[in-house]
Amino acid sequence: xxxxxxxxxxxxxxxxxxxxxxxxxxxxxxxxxxxxxxxxxxxxxxxxxxxxxxxxxxxxxxxxxxxxxxxxxxxxxxxxxxxxxxxxxxxxxxxxxxxxxxxxxxxxxxxxxxxxxxxxxxxxxxxxxxxxxxxxxxxxxxxxxxxxxxxxxxxxxxxxxxxxxxxxxxxxxxxxxxxxxxxxxxxxxxxxxxxxxxxxxxxxxxxxxxxxxxxxxxxxxxxxxxxxxxxxxxxxxxxxxxxxxxxxxxxxxxxxxxxxxxxxxxxxxxxxxxxxxxxxxxxxxxxxxxxxxxx
DNA sequence: CCACAGGGCGGCA
DNA sequence: TGCCGCCCTGTG
Numbered sequence: 001x002x003x004x005x006x007x008x009x010x011x012x013x014x015x016x017x018x019x020x021x022x023x024x025x026x027x028x029x030x031x032x033x034x035x036x037x038x039x040x041x042x043x044x045x046x047x048x049x050x051x052x053x054x055x056x057x058x059x060x061x062x063x064x065x066x067x068x069x070x071x072x073x074x075x076x077x078x079x080x081x082x083x084x085x086x087x088x089x090x091x092x093x094x095x096x097x098x099x100x101x102x103x104x105x106x107x108x109x110x111x112x113x114x115x116x117x118x119x120x121x122x123x124x125x126x127x128x129x130x131x132x133x134x135x136x137x138x139x140x141x142x143x144x145x146x147x148x149x150x151x152x153x154x155x156x157x158x159x160x161x162x163x164x165x166x167x168x169x170x171x172x173x174x175x176x177x178x179x180x181x182x183x184x185x186x187x188x189x190x191x192x193x194x195x196x197x198x199x200x201x202x203x204x205x206x207x208x209x210x211x212x213x214x215x216x217x218x219x220x221x222x223x224x225x226x227x228x229x230x231x232x233x234x235x236x237x238x239x240x241x242x243x244x245x246x247x248x249x250x251x252x253x254x255x256x257x258x259x260x261x262x263x264x265x266x267x268x269x270x271x272x273x274x275x276x277x278x279x280x281x282x283x284x285x286x287x288x289x290x291x292x293x294x295x
Numbered sequence: 296c297c298a299c300a301g302g303g304c305g306g307c308a
Numbered sequence: 309t310g311c312c313g314c315c316c317t318g319t320g
Contacts, residue, residue, distance in 0.1 A: 125317095125319085128317070185316080185317095265310090
């Protein structure tokens with residue numbers, strides 16, 4: 001493992017709170033100094049903002065390229081200003097939502113982690129979702145022990161810490177249902193285990209699914225146990241760059257019914273979103289979701 | 296004790 | 309299709 005620092009100069013539409021608390025990720029936490037720390041595929045990242053610059057400190061595996069990872073993870077090539085203009089045309093509600101969540105960026109997270117995490121999210125609340133994910137990471141993920149020195153460099157705190165990477169397909173697939181039960185996933189544990197096994201033995205390839213177009217990919221994902229329309233859309237949006245995916249949950253249902261389309265039918269809401277925002281639907285969803293949930 | 300939380304599944308009409 | 313009870317668990 002190595003320590004590395006990266007500075008992204010003069011970033012637009014990049015607000016830490018908006019990105020890490022808009023509901024797309026479960027493993028980022030705010031530090032005393034205002035920065036955020038998260039566990040990602042390659043290790044532990046700490047992100048802070050100084051003026052318009054983003055300072056990223058990382059404790060990561062030797063061989064990986066931090067710049068390349070961040071380009072992809074934070075989707076730095078994406079011009080959010082352009083998207084905002086497109087989706088807020090003649091739409092005061094969206095204008096407000098964008099004003100509120102102006103610094104949102106959709107992260108490009110790990111596919112397997114998103115699959116498992118959003119299966120766990122079903123009929124669950126955020127604190128417990130995070131706890132469940134931490135439990136399985138602790139049990140089946142690789143441990144990263146940080147010394148006092150590391151912590152001082154990374155987070156500006158004088159203590160030692162331990163983090164656990166999200167478990168690999170291989171590691172999680174070796175669990176037994178009985179073991180998993182101790183992670184307190186509730187009725188979701190069997191779905192998690194089944195899909196981990198499928199991913200490990202090659203019956204399920206998330207990499208292949210990502211290559212399909214949105215409709216086909218969603219169809220494949222919803223064949224998996226524990227994965228319905230909403231969970232599939234989350235996986236597609238947060239780990240497969242399908243910006244057209246529009247996850248419809250209870251919050252989105254509310255705001256859509258109040259503002260755009262009166263219907264209890266999720267499919268109808270999906271169709272409406274696709275018609276109105278097209279390839280930007282997923283980003284529109286994030287602005288609306290974040291705005292609704294925080295206000 | 297009950298309701299409900301960022302759904303999904305299976306059974307039923 | 310559309311609707312409903314149920315699923316684990318924690319919290320109010």
